Amino acid sequence: MPEATPLSPELSRSVSVLARALVTAARNLTLYPAAHPTVKSSVERLRSALVQAAAGGVLSFGVTPETLLVGSTACGADGPVAEAAAWLHQRDILQLSFAEAVPLDALDALLDLLSDDIASIRARGGPAKAWAQIGHPAVAIEQIDFASVFEDRDDVKHPARRKDDLWRAIVRAVTERRKALDEAVQRRLLEISGDVVAIGELAQDVMAPNFAADGSPMLTSQAAAVIAAYRHLVAIVEVMEPARRTEVMQNLAAATASLDPRVIVQMLGGPDEGGAPGGGGQATDLKRGLAAEFDDYKVAQLLATTLAIDGQASDRLAGVFDTIAPDEPRKRRVLTMTKSLLSETSFGKTGQFQNLWTSMEELLLTYNERPFVSAQYRSGLDHVGERAATMSADLPEDLVGLMDTLGQDNVRRLSAILLIDLLNLERDPARAPEVARDVAALCEDLLLAGDYDSALTVTRALAEQAATPSAAACGGSRVALDALSESAAFRETVDLLGDMADREATMLAELSAAIGPAATDALGQHLDAEALTPGRARATAIIRSYGARAVSRIAPLLSGPHAYAQVNAIELLGDIGSADAVPMLQPLLRGTQPRVMRAAVAALSNIDDPAAARAVHTVLRAATGEQRRAVVEALVAERDPRVVPVLVRILNESQPLGNDHLIVLETLGAMGRLAHDDAVPHIARVMRRRSWLARKKVRALKQTSLDTLRQIGTPVAERAISDGAAQGDRLLRKLARGMGAQAHG
Numbered sequence: 001m002p003e004a005t006p007l008s009p010e011l012s013r014s015v016s017v018l019a020r021a022l023v024t025a026a027r028n029l030t031l032y033p034a035a036h037p038t039v040k041s042s043v044e045r046l047r048s049a050l051v052q053a054a055a056g057g058v059l060s061f062g063v064t065p066e067t068l069l070v071g072s073t074a075c076g077a078d079g080p081v082a083e084a085a086a087w088l089h090q091r092d093i094l095q096l097s098f099a100e101a102v103p104l105d106a107l108d109a110l111l112d113l114l115s116d117d118i119a120s121i122r123a124r125g126g127p128a129k130a131w132a133q134i135g136h137p138a139v140a141i142e143q144i145d146f147a148s149v150f151e152d153r154d155d156v157k158h159p160a161r162r163k164d165d166l167w168r169a170i171v172r173a174v175t176e177r178r179k180a181l182d183e184a185v186q187r188r189l190l191e192i193s194g195d196v197v198a199i200g201e202l203a204q205d206v207m208a209p210n211f212a213a214d215g216s217p218m219l220t221s222q223a224a225a226v227i228a229a230y231r232h233l234v235a236i237v238e239v240m241e242p243a244r245r246t247e248v249m250q251n252l253a254a255a256t257a258s259l260d261p262r263v264i265v266q267m268l269g270g271p272d273e274g275g276a277p278g279g280g281g282q283a284t285d286l287k288r289g290l291a292a293e294f295d296d297y298k299v300a301q302l303l304a305t306t307l308a309i310d311g312q313a314s315d316r317l318a319g320v321f322d323t324i325a326p327d328e329p330r331k332r333r334v335l336t337m338t339k340s341l342l343s344e345t346s347f348g349k350t351g352q353f354q355n356l357w358t359s360m361e362e363l364l365l366t367y368n369e370r371p372f373v374s375a376q377y378r379s380g381l382d383h384v385g386e387r388a389a390t391m392s393a394d395l396p397e398d399l400v401g402l403m404d405t406l407g408q409d410n411v412r413r414l415s416a417i418l419l420i421d422l423l424n425l426e427r428d429p430a431r432a433p434e435v436a437r438d439v440a441a442l443c444e445d446l447l448l449a450g451d452y453d454s455a456l457t458v459t460r461a462l463a464e465q466a467a468t469p470s471a472a473a474c475g476g477s478r479v480a481l482d483a484l485s486e487s488a489a490f491r492e493t494v495d496l497l498g499d500m501a502d503r504e505a506t507m508l509a510e511l512s513a514a515i516g517p518a519a520t521d522a523l524g525q526h527l528d529a530e531a532l533t534p535g536r537a538r539a540t541a542i543i544r545s546y547g548a549r550a551v552s553r554i555a556p557l558l559s560g561p562h563a564y565a566q567v568n569a570i571e572l573l574g575d576i577g578s579a580d581a582v583p584m585l586q587p588l589l590r591g592t593q594p595r596v597m598r599a600a601v602a603a604l605s606n607i608d609d610p611a612a613a614r615a616v617h618t619v620l621r622a623a624t625g626e627q628r629r630a631v632v633e634a635l636v637a638e639r640d641p642r643v644v645p646v647l648v649r650i651l652n653e654s655q656p657l658g659n660d661h662l663i664v665l666e667t668l669g670a671m672g673r674l675a676h677d678d679a680v681p682h683i684a685r686v687m688r689r690r691s692w693l694a695r696k697k698v699r700a701l702k703q704t705s706l707d708t709l710r711q712i713g714t715p716v717a718e719r720a721i722s723d724g725a726a727q728g729d730r731l732l733r734k735l736a737r738g739m740g741a742q743a744h745g
Contacts, residue, residue: 013528014053015061015068015075017495019084021049024492025107026087028448029115034108037450043107045496050098060097060140063088083488091118092126095142106136160191160198167205174206174229181232189236193248199255202229207263223266226259230286249289256290300337416442416454420461423473433476436462440480444489452493452507456514459484463514485518494522498535509542517546520553527557527572530564540572548578555584567599574603579611586615589631601631605643613649617663632666644676651682656701657694668704672711683708684720690729702732706739 025042053059062069067085075081088096091114113121113130124130128143166188173181181189192198203226210221230252237248256264268290419439426432439458446455462484465477484490497508512519519542526539543550557569570588573581581603588600604612616631650667654660664686671679687705691698706724709717725736 011053011070012075014049015070016080018046018049018053018059019068019075020080020492020495021046023080023084023087026111026115029111034112041450043104043111045499046107046111047102047104050102054098058097058099060095062095063093065089088114091121092144093141094144095140097140099138102138103136106138109134109136110139160188160195161201167202170202170229170232171205174202174232175209175225177228181236186236186240189233190240193233193237193244193251196251196254199233199251200258203255203259217260217263219260219262219266222260222263226256226263227267227286230290234286253290300335416446416458420458423461423465423477426473432471432473433479436465436473436476436480437483439477440484440487443484444487447489447493452504452511456507456511459511459514463516481515482518485515485522490515490519491522491525494519494539495525497523497526497538498533505538509538509545512542513545517549517553520546520550524554524557524569527568528560528562528565529568530562536568540568540575543572544575547576548580551576551578551580551584554581558584558588563593563595566593566596570596570599570603574599574606577607579607579609582607582609582611582615586618589616597631598633605646608645610649613646614653616646617650617653632670641674641676641678644671644674644678647671647674648679648682651686656686656689657691657697661697661701665700665704668708672708675712675714677712677714677716680709680712680714680716680720684724687720687724687732688728699731699735702735706735710739 207222656664
């Protein structure tokens with residue numbers, strides 16, 4: 001089987017950036033209102049990432065639980081790609097396709113859909129069907145069809161759910177209100193009564209015919225159909241297996257909780273009918289049994305959903321609530337939970353919600369006392385919010401500034417100040433780490449909100465505590481800073497470094513300085529770029545400022561898959577110039593990539609430490625002729641005078657008449673190309689070496705030294721040649737005079 005063609009580095013990075021932008025934009029939409037600047041900027045970044053990834057065409061990628069697929073090729077199984085894949089898979093997305101240019105309103109609609117509760121999306125038929133109703137042709141969604149995947153398996157494992165002739169006979173019997181059922185239908189009803197999912201599907205099927213011509217549900221008819229189906233189930237169980245009645249009532253209540261809340265209210269509060277088994281008396285008992293099986297949370301969900309749909313409490317809902325929770329303590333418990341659930345909905349976030357809630361709560365709590373509450377008074381309560389909005393438009397000028405202080409930005413800054421004060425005042429060593437974690441969590445929120453000023457203030461407070469050994473929060477603050485450097489919020493902020501304005505980039509640099517070298521892990525992502533992008537330049541400057549403390553954190557970048565990323569990391573180590581980098585750079589001198597090897601040699605030459613020169617010397621000794629020459633070429637390629645001390649150390653630590661003879665000759669040649677006076681005394685010393693047992697090596701050594709001095713050509717070098725011609729041994733005088741004669745000739 002042929003292997004899939006790997007993605008190009010550019011496409012792989014584009015998909016990674018797109019994945020991060022998609023998840024970030026969706027996360028911001030859940031944290032902030034749609035009009036918030038953070039949401040708008042994240043949507044803009046998502047659009048830019050789409051344009052870059054599509055590259056003038058249509059971009060389509062598949063979704064698996066672990067990764068994204070472009071064609072049949074995986075885009076990696078870690079980082080933002082894996083996070084986006086898991087997030088999309090949880091939302092039943094099988095494939096996403098984007099046209100060349102996606103309008104912002106289409107992206108807004110897509111993010112709004114993906115940020116919605118998955119249960120409500122599935123209730124609408126899944127993300128693909130929901131998008132077909134509200135979406136834009138520039139985006140296409142394919143969804144996972146779990147129904148077809150598990151249809152056969154469910155038939156085997158759950159026979160009660162089979163949609164066969166018996167199932168259809170039961171649906172007809174319920175909708176036609178027939179009392180007589182044959183034995184096979186009765187057995188199937190017994191099976192259905194023990195399966196909550198089957199009960200729910202039966203309820204949906206008997207409700208299906210009860211829709212008006214315009215598609216709106218006929219709630220009264222639907223509720224009556226469900227009650228009729230439930231009566232059939234209860235009647236069969238009471239006759240054939242009466243011991244299971246409690247279990248069946250629990251199953252009916254669980255299935256009911258998944259129905260339209262308006263249907264549930266109609267079921268529990270509607271009039272009884274006697275056209276089905278057991279008549280109206282059994283229907284009343286059934287409703288009471290269902291109500292008894294509803295716990296506080298189920299009742300709160302029912303109330304919250306109904307109130308959110310209708311926007312007000314009705315007499316029928318009050319009656320149902322009084323039936324389910326007849327005692328006042330339970331009513332108050334349920335209403336507290338209901339208000340909490342409503343506060344998370346769009347209805348609960350409206351400005352008039354608190355005023356409307358007052359009248360709702362009054363109606364639901366005092367259902368039996370409604371005759372004493374006039375309709376005019378209740379209407380007045382419901383419209384208090386409107387009057388408040390009208391009055392707020394005429395605020396005096398001296399109050400406008402006061403109202404601004406209650407805005408989201410000011411409240412966020414106040415939260416930062418209060419938490420910093422708590423951190424500074426905490427003296428309990430057991431409590432201090434918890435406060436430090438809270439401060440770091442606030443910093444993450446500030447970064448996501450784009451409030452870099454406040455984030456910098458918070459981070460500096462943590463850094464100050466971490467740098468004070470006597471502070472109770474010293475250790476906890478250091479741990480919190482390290483955790484902040486690994487957080488998704490910080491990594492996403494660093495990812496924007498190249499697109500930031502100068503002021504924002506400066507603040508992020510200061511924030512990274514407060515975090516310390518731990519920020520290198522996140523900043524290092526910018527080194528994986530061949531071109532010198534603004535993000536790479538800024539990230540490199542920040543990491544360089546850490547000095548030797550960042551060396552160990554740069555090490556993972558040296559083993560990356562891309563040669564250009566390795567070179568960027570090597571050059572950064574050379575700029576830092578710490579001896580701690582020598583053990584990391586030395587193995588790269590033996591590699592097979594010339595570009596990496598040259599960068600490693602150049603970096604070592606910038607490190608002013610004997611260990612760096614010894615590393616190069618060791619490699620020169622172990623290398624073959626071609627590789628040794630390549631190392632020497634790398635040393636002199638940039639004509640950098642900082643290489644001279646390295647060559648001098650190699651020269652002084654070598655055995656010119658022993659095993660290092662060729663190394664010394666090549667080092668002398670390199671010194672000649674650099675042409676620096678600092679090398680002259682050391683060349684002159686080698687030039688005067690003598691030996692009776694290695695005459696050929698002595699001659700080569702003296703001749704190469706003279707050639708090197710002539711190549712340097714400075715007055716200092718010429719003087720060294722003259723001294724050799726006048727005061728050297730016989731062979732040196734002969735070679736030096738011969739060189740002088742050639743020069744004059």
